[in-house]
Amino acid sequence: MKSFSKSFTQQESLPERAIDAATAVMRTGRLHRYNTLPNELSETDHLEIEFAKYMGMPYCLACSSGGYALHIAMRAAGINKGDKVLCNAFTLAPVPGAIHNSGATPILVDVGSDYKIDFDDLELKAKTSGARFFMLSHMRGHIADMDRVVQLCKQYDLFLIEDCAHTMGASWKGKKSGTFGDIACFSAQTYKHINSGEGGFLISPHDEIMARAIMYSGSYMLFDRHQAAPNKETFENIRYETPNYSGRMDNLRAAILRPQVQALDEQCERWNIRYKLLEKVLSQSVHISLPERSVDEEFVASSIQFSLLGFSSQKIKQCVKDCLDRGVVIKWFGASEPQDYTSRYDSWRYIEQMPALPKTERILSTLLDMRIPLTFSEGDCELIAEIIVDVVEACLLKEESAL
Numbered sequence: 001m002k003s004f005s006k007s008f009t010q011q012e013s014l015p016e017r018a019i020d021a022a023t024a025v026m027r028t029g030r031l032h033r034y035n036t037l038p039n040e041l042s043e044t045d046h047l048e049i050e051f052a053k054y055m056g057m058p059y060c061l062a063c064s065s066g067g068y069a070l071h072i073a074m075r076a077a078g079i080n081k082g083d084k085v086l087c088n089a090f091t092l093a094p095v096p097g098a099i100h101n102s103g104a105t106p107i108l109v110d111v112g113s114d115y116k117i118d119f120d121d122l123e124l125k126a127k128t129s130g131a132r133f134f135m136l137s138h139m140r141g142h143i144a145d146m147d148r149v150v151q152l153c154k155q156y157d158l159f160l161i162e163d164c165a166h167t168m169g170a171s172w173k174g175k176k177s178g179t180f181g182d183i184a185c186f187s188a189q190t191y192k193h194i195n196s197g198e199g200g201f202l203i204s205p206h207d208e209i210m211a212r213a214i215m216y217s218g219s220y221m222l223f224d225r226h227q228a229a230p231n232k233e234t235f236e237n238i239r240y241e242t243p244n245y246s247g248r249m250d251n252l253r254a255a256i257l258r259p260q261v262q263a264l265d266e267q268c269e270r271w272n273i274r275y276k277l278l279e280k281v282l283s284q285s286v287h288i289s290l291p292e293r294s295v296d297e298e299f300v301a302s303s304i305q306f307s308l309l310g311f312s313s314q315k316i317k318q319c320v321k322d323c324l325d326r327g328v329v330i331k332w333f334g335a336s337e338p339q340d341y342t343s344r345y346d347s348w349r350y351i352e353q354m355p356a357l358p359k360t361e362r363i364l365s366t367l368l369d370m371r372i373p374l375t376f377s378e379g380d381c382e383l384i385a386e387i388i389v390d391v392v393e394a395c396l397l398k399e400e401s402a403l
């Protein structure tokens, strides 16, 4: 019986250029972003300039984590206590957490069978909930029809925040994910597309929103040192009105991220090569349904999702276990108990008035998820997919009672 032995949580080492840059910063001792020599730009300044340029956006703020970026995005958007924020129910815990942190209430929206936001439910809740904000999480890199998203936001006057934790480097119809909304946030946490352990970015085309975000991040009265930022005049009142929620990026992490931003597109291609191999082998089983991906969606597949339609919870659990026994680590989004990184929406019990989401519940009940670390070779991916196919086929043959 085939089995697999590599770790699903082993990252590639950082590029040598990143290691050299980190050493150089440590030699200076100037790790704080504002600790610069006269006329010197810090590593953090350079990182912001370079990420803004990569995104084709005027402004960028680097900060301490993706979840932190989401929180100050809400604050900079002017969200107040009691405001309602539309948000897909299929996302990870930091997203509703950031909404809660800003004093607002998440209004969870159904997910469709393509794992993207369900437009009917979105429109219904945009009409009836009174929400003025929409936090769209491009969960696991699945990008909804952004033309439709933008049109709905216009129609219902929704302020759009994109959570791009899984779409850094991805595009919709050639336009980068994160450039459709009023604000977009990214993560540089180890399991995302660039790795500084912890880290995040916030981008926005709006002057005042960006100025507020910079003040929130803990820029003191050094805001005019920011390069990928609106001009000084924008801060005239904002600097008095905005509290300091200290969550800056530091030069050590910025130094290791800069070479990774340069290499991002190349890494994205490597993920997609692996995804296509997995997809090809998995699709040999009629019991495994993979989402059909729109040609408009230039996704980055740092993970893969598929559904075992018609499988009972018991059978799914058995498949996950049998895969694990053969070294293949798969997660199930339908588990009723939150585990590791994944939790189903109904475990976020701090959310008052949890809506009934029968569609999401049904879709999550057969939805499986697997990471694709770049330490896996193309051959590894084929082997993994073969094991999954074997397990699923074998599981179907077993009697329910025998499980």
Ligand SMILES: *Cc1c(COP(=O)(O)O)cnc(C)c1O
Pocket (backbone or CB within 6 Å): 065, 066, 067, 068, 091, 092, 094, 095, 137, 139, 140, 163, 165, 166, 186, 187, 188, 189, 198, 199, 200
């Ligand atoms: C990781 C993640 C975040 C938050 O990023 P951190 O940097 O870990 O705070 C937000 N949204 C999604 C979907 C994520 O996976």
